[in-house]
Amino acid sequence: MKLFYVAGSPYARMVRVALIELGLDAQTDKQEVTLRDPESALLPYNPVGRVPTLQIENGVVLTESLLILSYLDTRHSGQPLLPRDGSDDWITLSRLGKAMGLIDGLAVWNRELRRPVQERSPGMQALESTRAARTLDALENAVAGGAYTGRLDAARIALGAALGWSERRHRTFKWREGRPVLGAWYDEIETTPSFRATLPPIV
Numbered sequence: 001m002k003l004f005y006v007a008g009s010p011y012a013r014m015v016r017v018a019l020i021e022l023g024l025d026a027q028t029d030k031q032e033v034t035l036r037d038p039e040s041a042l043l044p045y046n047p048v049g050r051v052p053t054l055q056i057e058n059g060v061v062l063t064e065s066l067l068i069l070s071y072l073d074t075r076h077s078g079q080p081l082l083p084r085d086g087s088d089d090w091i092t093l094s095r096l097g098k099a100m101g102l103i104d105g106l107a108v109w110n111r112e113l114r115r116p117v118q119e120r121s122p123g124m125q126a127l128e129s130t131r132a133a134r135t136l137d138a139l140e141n142a143v144a145g146g147a148y149t150g151r152l153d154a155a156r157i158a159l160g161a162a163l164g165w166s167e168r169r170h171r172t173f174k175w176r177e178g179r180p181v182l183g184a185w186y187d188e189i190e191t192t193p194s195f196r197a198t199l200p201p202i203v
């Protein structure tokens with residue numbers, strides 16, 4: 001397998017953490033690529049030009065973080081990251097959805113902030129900051145109630161990636177303020193070796 005990634009991507013971090021957790025990291029080549037670059041080494045593999053992108057043995061190229069996690073679950077015999085048989089674990093999917101929604105919203109907000117000042121939309125920033133705060137408040141309550149604990153499944157990985165990205169790459173947003181439980185949850189997950197090994201660079 002070969003993973004194309006960038007070090008700052010929360011989506012790619014989910015896959016990088018999963019590879020380590022599932023014992024698949026050593027057998028996976030990795031290439032850091034450029035984004036939004038017509039010369040990017042990624043484009044011959046993925047015309048969409050986004051990471052994570054995973055080329056698997058038979059030359060097939062997988063994109064989209066959750067589809068890649070689903071594939072990785074077929075490559076190990078331990079407990080799955082995602083519920084597989086549909087019998088019980090809708091709670092994991094529900095939690096995963098919220099964490100992915102948080103990442104998506106933060107990514108839109110952050111992209112807005114990277115535009116030249118005169119091109120930024122105040123309305124879009126207000127919408128996304130409100131969405132992020134509302135979602136984080138719900139997550140604060142959920143974690144206080146015992147959610148997102150236990151083994152490192154896809155929901156926990158996604159929430160850790162979301163908070164880590166906010167902490168290190170979207171620093172205008174003081175997400176910890178008023179959310180002590182979530183802050184403590186994040187501090188703990190960042191001590192996990194797979195999270196430590198994939199810390200996004202601070203900007």
Ligand SMILES: N[C@@H](CCC(=O)N[C@@H](CS)C(=O)NCC(=O)O)C(=O)O
Binds near residue numbers: 008009012035051066
């Ligand atoms: N839904 C995708 C989102 C992936 C994504 O947006 N990745 C960003 C990096 S954080 C990217 O590659 N952006 C490049 C671009 O938008 O051109 C997933 O879950 O993998």
